[in-house]
Structure formats: structure tokens, C-alpha cells
Amino acid sequence: MNPVNRIVRSLCLCVTLSCVGAGMWGAQAQPLRSHAPDRVVAGGQAALYLEWEGFGRFEGGVLTLPAGWEPSEARLVQEGGLVLEPRLSRIRGQSGRFQILPPTARPGHQTLVVRIRAPGLPDFGEWEFMPYRAAERAPGSIDLEPDAGLRQRGTIASTDGARSENRALQFTARDQALLLDARRLPSLSAEHAFTVETWFRTSVADQVMLSTWTGDERDPYALEVVLDATGHAVFFQGQEGEHRSLRSQSPVADGGWHHLAVTHDPERNWSHLTIDGVQQDSLQHRTALQGRPPDALAVGGRVGSEEGGAYLGDIDELRIWGLARSPTMIRSTVYRTLRTPAAGAAFFSFDEGIPAALRLGRSGPRPRDSDLSFHRGLDEINVDLEDGAVSLSWAAFVAQGDRLLVERSHDGPHYEVVAGFDRQAGVPADGGQLRYFYRDDVRETVTFYRIRQQRAAGDDRVSNAIKVGRNEVEAPPRLAHLDGSFPNPFNPTTSIRYSLDEGQDVSVSVWDLSGQLVQTLWTGFQEAGEYTVSFSADDLPSGTYFVRLQSPEGIQSHPILLMK
Structure with missing residues (x-):
């Protein structure tokens, strides 16, 4: 039995947000919207999501990827949870272009999920999806033609691998879930307040990530987090004959790192779901959940499941609090490493092995080197191409005496400093960071950029390299x-x-x-x-x-x- 089959029964796949740009979900309904990560680790997997509203129809389309990026599989999730395998084929003589056709075209809410493998070296480029529409050229004759009005596109980068000393749990198909003794953790029963937070990364949808549920419909539970068939995070709570759920506003099984927090507050009868510090959904319980304290918390699967490979991906910085943390409290610690647990809390950084007293059996993978770093600013460089120039923006934690240098290269290995900023040049941003902007009028077809932070107290920090490529032909005038x-x-x-x-x-x-x-x-x-x-x-x-x-x-x- 698929571990998340019950999602189909409990969840309507229709949401009310829309895409106003690649990688974002906006506020006004459109026939088609898209989501893709802005960056993934070089050689890793990303997932692109294209969602048709109930009045749309997926007739097929052409996916264009940057050089070196390859699609590995495509799935079409239709309303009601039916999953179909569309035909994915490379277009002969057209580099980086792939045609995707459905087994059958029918109206209704549906999501196309395309998993993509990044090149093995740092790179930066644009992706585009041009959907087809059916056009009747003559009575009884239907042709497929590009529908430019629904075209979706965005940018995506592959970045260097591990640069930190951090370690994380990396689950493969051979690994079972890690079972933690819930009796030695803050209470995760429905009668007590709790907050569970973790960082995770995966490009695989339809899997269980955290759970105290056994899978038996008769057993109550207060915590299960799954990634549904369309890549959204869903926080489930339930008892016999009833499952309650909260859902993220956007897909998160996209190949990038995300922070998840679920909160249960029985005193106020509220539960909350937060992604990357932003509240996504909340639920007021009209009747209190029932249940006894669980025996175990499964990380990367479900309690009682003997199946290996229940979860594929990375999990890090698991924190379990014996209180209902507010969104403000969650945001204040999202990007901070907390070495010492607060009173009534349990923290797992996975930099070392799990103590035997907390582990049930020999479950779970061993911690491995990870590229997750809380020094997030230098690894979040935004790139815009405007009027032939390159515009860079980034955020960083900058102390007095630090300097930020913009370094440029035309070949990749050799860099030169083209600009420098001190702390006073930054604009205040969220979480105590400073945001910086730089515009470069360089005319080369391919240019590499990176940001170096020279710290007054400590070694330099250097961002991942960003490769910017432009066509040699003159761009058409902007309208x-x-x-x-x-x-x-x-x-x-x-x-x-x-x-x-x-x-x-x-x-x-x-x-x-x-x-x-x-x-x-x-x-x-x-x-x-x-x-x-x-x-x-x-x-x-x-x-x-x-x-x-x-x-x-x-x-x-x-x-x-x-x-x-």
C-alpha cells in the first residue's frame, strides 16, 4: 500500500493561488501556473510543477531547459488523484527542447510534475514551458499549436555542493525511517501543546516525512507531515473516522532546501503550518482531538512501516518544542543553529550520531555531509538581465569592519574584483540582514560572478559561482x-x-x-x-x-x- 494513499481521500487538489512569475504562486486565478526552485545543488534533482485550473486542459507542450539540464521523468496528476505517465521525448535537432504529450486530454484540475537533473558543474540559465492548445483547422481536423498566452518561464541555477561543516540525514531507497522514542521527547499527544520544526530537501512527491501515526485507521495521532502527489506539504492530525489537514500554498518538493514548522495548540484549539518562516495554513478545531501519547516519532517514514525508502531526500535540524510557538518566534530562529535545547525541548542537528537511548532499533541512515548552511545571504544571489546589463542583488549578515566584494570571471577559474561594499552601503532586510545591489554593464556573452565576504573576525566566506549567459544576437526592443x-x-x-x-x-x-x-x-x-x-x-x-x-x-x- 502506498504510504500516502489516504491523501487522495482527504484532500482536494484544487487551490486558489496563481502564478505571476516562474517560481511564485500569486493571488489571482489563471488557467496555468508554475513553480520551480531558483537553485539546486549541481548534479542534484529539481522538480518543475505546472498546474492547470479546473477550466483548463493539458494538451501537451514543449519544455526548454538550459544546456546540460535533463528531464528524468514526468507525471500528470489529475483531479481525484489519478496519476498518468505522459510521453516525454527529446525534439530532434533542437538542443534542450523536449515534447510532453498526455495519454489523453481532458478538462479538469491537473498538475504536470517534471523531475529534472542539474548539470554536474555550477550553471545558470532559463527554462520555458510552451503549452499546446487544440485548434480546429477544418471540420473534423484538430491540430496542436503553441499557446503563447500561457507560456511559463523562469531562471534556475545549479550551485556548488557542500561548503559547510554541517551534516544531515540523507535517506535513500535502502534506508528505513529513523524511529525516535517519543517517551523521551516533549509530548506529541493531542492533549499537549507542541511545535515540530525541521529543514528538508527532496524533489520526490507523494511520501511521508514525519509521523507519529501507525497507519491503522483506528489509531489516533496528532502529527503526520506528508508531501502530496503535487509536491505540497500537508500536516495531518486525526482519529478514527476523521483526518484533519493543513496544506502549504506552493509545492515544496522541488529540490531546494525548505524549513517546515507545525504547531498544535490545544488550549486555543488551533493548529498551524509554516514554511520558510511564512504561515501557510491554520485550522481551528471545533472538537478536540482525542488520543494517547505516541510510542515513537518516525523521521523519514511512518511508525510501524517496514518498507525501506519511505522517504527520499534530506532532513536536518529537527527541533521539538513542548509549547506552541508563534510565527514570530519561529521566524526568529529559522536561520540560527541552536546547539543547546531550551527547557522542555529536544534538538537534533544530526552532526553526530543519534544517542542510543533515543533511538528505537537500528533505524534510519547515518548522518552525511550536507550543503545546508545558515549563512544564507551569500548563497541567495538574484540575477536580472536588463538592457544588456547584469543586475545582482543579495543579502548577508555583515558585521562592522566586514567588506563585500563582487568578483567577476570570463572563464570560470580566474576572478577579478569589480566592486566593493562596506556595512553602511547595505539596505536593511529581514532577520537583521543587509541587502546589496550591483549593476554590471559587461558585454561578454558568458560571465561568472561570486560574492566574497571579507570578515573582520574570521575567514573569508565566498558564495557559489553564478554563470550568466546571454545570446550574441541583439535582443529585440522591450515593449x-x-x-x-x-x-x-x-x-x-x-x-x-x-x-x-x-x-x-x-x-x-x-x-x-x-x-x-x-x-x-x-x-x-x-x-x-x-x-x-x-x-x-x-x-x-x-x-x-x-x-x-x-x-x-x-x-x-x-x-x-x-x-x-
Whole structure:
């Protein structure tokens, strides 16, 4: 029996968010939306998700990947949980282009999941999916043609492997779940408050990640986290005849690292699900859950399952608290290594083996070297190509006396310093970080960039290299222009200006640094001309936000700073 078969019975696969750009899920329904990670480790697996709404139809399409990236499998998850295998084939004579066709085309909510293997070396490029639509050329004759209005695209990078001294649990098909003695942990019963947090990485959907459930429908449980067939994280709680669930807003089984936190608060009858420090879903219990304290917590599977390979992926920094932590408390420690457990808590960094007194049997894999690092800023470099120039932005924790250097290379091995910044040059960002911006007008077809942090106390930190490639042919003129905002910095209102050289569908929105949509200012068709929209941030905290202009050509972004 598939360990997550019951998800099909308990969960409707339809959600109400939409994609306004590759890798994001927005707030207005569209026939097609997409999600992909912005980076994966070199040689690793990523997963691309394309979701058709209930009034859409998957007729097939063409997937274009950067050089060296290869699709390994495709699955089509239809409404009701039926999983089909579409035909995936390379298009002859067209490098990096693959055609995907469904076994049968029918309307209804459905998600195409494509797993992709990254090249073995650091790289950066663009992906694109051009869906087909059926067109009747003559009575009784149906052809498939590209549907440019639903085209999805974005950027993706492969980065260097382990650069930290961190270790994590890496589950393979040969490994069983790690069973921890729940009697030696903070209580995970429905009668007590708890918060469970962990970092995880996988590109495989439809699997159990954490659980205190035995799988027996008669047994109550307060904790089970699964990745459903469409890659979303789902937090289940249940008792005989009833399963309650909370679901992430976006797919998380995408090949990148994510932080998950689930909270149970019986005093207030609430449960919460948080991903990467952002609350995703909450549930108020109208009737209290029943149940006894569990015997074990399964990490990477389900309690009582004898199947190997219940979970495929990495798990790190497992923290179990004997209280219901608030979203603010969770965000304050997401990117911090906590060596000493707080009172009434249990922490597992997996840098060393699990104590025998806490482990039930010889379950679980041995800890292995990992690339998860909480020094996140230097490994989160955003790249935009605008008017032939390269724009870089990144965030970092910067102490007094530190310097940040932008290093550039035209061949990969040899770098030169092209810019330097001190602490005062940064713009305040979330979590005490500072955000920096650099624009390079270099004209080479292929350029490599990296950021070096020279620390006053300690060794240098160097980011993963980012490879930026551009076509040698001259790019066509842009027909939509994000001209900026005034004032900037602002408090609490700023005016955003953009212009269109011809009539087209556009969307103007504001996003925060965590990648969450703050507000959609305009969406729809506009004639050629100059436009101004106002953005008011009365209820928002100070910090950096990004204005996004999406048009058929792609996405343009512009940082704005709210200072209250």
C-alpha cells in the first residue's frame, strides 16, 4: 500500500493561488501556473510543477531547459488523484527542447510534475514551458499549436555542493525511517501543546516525512507531515473516522532546501503550518482531538512501516518544542543553529550520531555531509538581465569592519574584483540582514560572478559561482518598461511608473523579501501609454520590497524601501 494513499481521500487538489512569475504562486486565478526552485545543488534533482485550473486542459507542450539540464521523468496528476505517465521525448535537432504529450486530454484540475537533473558543474540559465492548445483547422481536423498566452518561464541555477561543516540525514531507497522514542521527547499527544520544526530537501512527491501515526485507521495521532502527489506539504492530525489537514500554498518538493514548522495548540484549539518562516495554513478545531501519547516519532517514514525508502531526500535540524510557538518566534530562529535545547525541548542537528537511548532499533541512515548552511545571504544571489546589463542583488549578515566584494570571471577559474561594499552601503532586510545591489554593464556573452565576504573576525566566506549567459544576437526592443517609483525610500505611499509601447496584458504587483505576494496593483489589458499606480504600505513593516511588472515578454523588478 502506498504510504500516502489516504491523501487522495482527504484532500482536494484544487487551490486558489496563481502564478505571476516562474517560481511564485500569486493571488489571482489563471488557467496555468508554475513553480520551480531558483537553485539546486549541481548534479542534484529539481522538480518543475505546472498546474492547470479546473477550466483548463493539458494538451501537451514543449519544455526548454538550459544546456546540460535533463528531464528524468514526468507525471500528470489529475483531479481525484489519478496519476498518468505522459510521453516525454527529446525534439530532434533542437538542443534542450523536449515534447510532453498526455495519454489523453481532458478538462479538469491537473498538475504536470517534471523531475529534472542539474548539470554536474555550477550553471545558470532559463527554462520555458510552451503549452499546446487544440485548434480546429477544418471540420473534423484538430491540430496542436503553441499557446503563447500561457507560456511559463523562469531562471534556475545549479550551485556548488557542500561548503559547510554541517551534516544531515540523507535517506535513500535502502534506508528505513529513523524511529525516535517519543517517551523521551516533549509530548506529541493531542492533549499537549507542541511545535515540530525541521529543514528538508527532496524533489520526490507523494511520501511521508514525519509521523507519529501507525497507519491503522483506528489509531489516533496528532502529527503526520506528508508531501502530496503535487509536491505540497500537508500536516495531518486525526482519529478514527476523521483526518484533519493543513496544506502549504506552493509545492515544496522541488529540490531546494525548505524549513517546515507545525504547531498544535490545544488550549486555543488551533493548529498551524509554516514554511520558510511564512504561515501557510491554520485550522481551528471545533472538537478536540482525542488520543494517547505516541510510542515513537518516525523521521523519514511512518511508525510501524517496514518498507525501506519511505522517504527520499534530506532532513536536518529537527527541533521539538513542548509549547506552541508563534510565527514570530519561529521566524526568529529559522536561520540560527541552536546547539543547546531550551527547557522542555529536544534538538537534533544530526552532526553526530543519534544517542542510543533515543533511538528505537537500528533505524534510519547515518548522518552525511550536507550543503545546508545558515549563512544564507551569500548563497541567495538574484540575477536580472536588463538592457544588456547584469543586475545582482543579495543579502548577508555583515558585521562592522566586514567588506563585500563582487568578483567577476570570463572563464570560470580566474576572478577579478569589480566592486566593493562596506556595512553602511547595505539596505536593511529581514532577520537583521543587509541587502546589496550591483549593476554590471559587461558585454561578454558568458560571465561568472561570486560574492566574497571579507570578515573582520574570521575567514573569508565566498558564495557559489553564478554563470550568466546571454545570446550574441541583439535582443529585440522591450515593449513594456518598469520606469521606477517616487519617492523611494517612502513612507507610507509611493507612485510606481511604467510605460507600454503597444497594447498588451500586464500585471503590476509588490512582493516581500521572502517571495510572498503583498498586493496586486493592476492586472489586465492596457493600451500603449504611460501609467502610474499608487502603493500604500500603512500596515506593513519597514523593509525592502520589490515591484514586479509582468508582461508577455517576462518579468521586470525594482526594489523599493519602506522606512517608517
